Amino acid sequence: MNPILTAGGLNTFYGRSHILFDMGLEVRQGETVCLVGRNGAGKTTTFRSLMNLSPPKSGRVRFMGRDCAGLPPYKMARLGLGFVPEDRRILGPFSVRENLEMGVISGRTGRWNLESVLDCFPTLRRMLDRMGASLSGGEQQMLTIGRALMGNPEVLILDEPTEGLSPVIVGELKELVLRLKREGTTILLSEQNIRFALAVSDSVAVMDKGRAVYTGPVESFRNDAEIQSRYLAV
Numbered sequence: 721m722n723p724i725l726t727a728g729g730l731n732t733f734y735g736r737s738h739i740l741f742d743m744g745l746e747v748r749q750g751e752t753v754c755l756v757g758r759n760g761a762g763k764t765t766t767f768r769s770l771m772n773l774s775p776p777k778s779g780r781v782r783f784m785g786r787d788c789a790g791l792p793p794y795k796m797a798r799l800g801l802g803f804v805p806e807d808r809r810i811l812g813p814f815s816v817r818e819n820l821e822m823g824v825i826s827g828r829t830g831r832w833n834l835e836s837v838l839d840c841f842p843t844l845r846r847m848l849d850r851m852g853a854s855l856s857g858g859e860q861q862m863l864t865i866g867r868a869l870m871g872n873p874e875v876l877i878l879d880e881p882t883e884g885l886s887p888v889i890v891g892e893l894k895e896l897v898l899r900l901k902r903e904g905t906t907i908l909l910s911e912q913n914i915r916f917a918l919a920v921s922d923s924v925a926v927m928d929k930g931r932a933v934y935t936g937p938v939e940s941f942r943n944d945a946e947i948q949s950r951y952l953a954v
């Protein structure tokens with residue numbers, strides 16, 4: 721399969737702090753790629769750089785056959801990059817239905833609409849009129865993924881989706897990601913939960929101090945105890 725998203729040579733700064741050092745990655749159509757690495761390794765900054773929310777000072781991002789240097793985040797979203805941030809950004813004073821409807825992106829249609837998203841998230845169907853703020857952490861995580869799907873993304877980016885969730889909800893999330901994957905959704909995620917990462921990913925990139933220090937198929941990563949102990953808190 722061809723790469724749908726590639727990035728290379730990304731150097732990103734927050735003020736004077738140099739955070740990403742020649743970071744690169746590749747995501748192929750239908751693949752699930754996971755960035756792993758300790759707190760502060762640069763996973764979120766990589767996603768923000770891809771979306772141009774934190775525009776890199778140098779480097780290349782190619783998405784859907786297009787060079788994306790300098791494209792504002794809303795244009796990245798229109799091209800089909802769907803970002804689910806770590807802090808979820810649910811709009812508290814709006815209902816579940818309204819939060820979902822806000823995910824619609826004009827000009828982007830496809831498999832996902834309110835009905836198909838609710839089929840995928842039966843819990844959300846039962847709470848359509850509840851306010852976003854009244855949802856539990858797990859419900860908010862499902863809502864934020866549902867909202868991103870409403871935009872019919874070509875690549876779904878999930879930034880540490882399991883963070884702060886109970887084991888039961890993590891299990892549900894795993895089933896959801898596996899289902900999306902079976903249906904052909906291309907997914908780029910970051911995780912500190914290595915068991916989750918191993919269960920859902922096809923390939924893994926390990927980040928350390930703003931760099932990709934290892935990239936390989938999930939099976940090689942699973943068997944590489946050296947890499948796991950050197951770069952991860954396992």
Ligand code: ATP
Nearest residue numbers: 734737739757758759760761762763764765766806
């Ligand atoms: P985490 O799991 O903690 O989210 P991460 O791998 O996603 O980690 P980033 O959030 O990308 O890492 O952070 C990379 C580095 O950039 C860290 O050293 C962090 O302290 C720093 N950093 C993140 N956001 C900012 C910011 N807004 N201003 C300055 N430094 C920042």
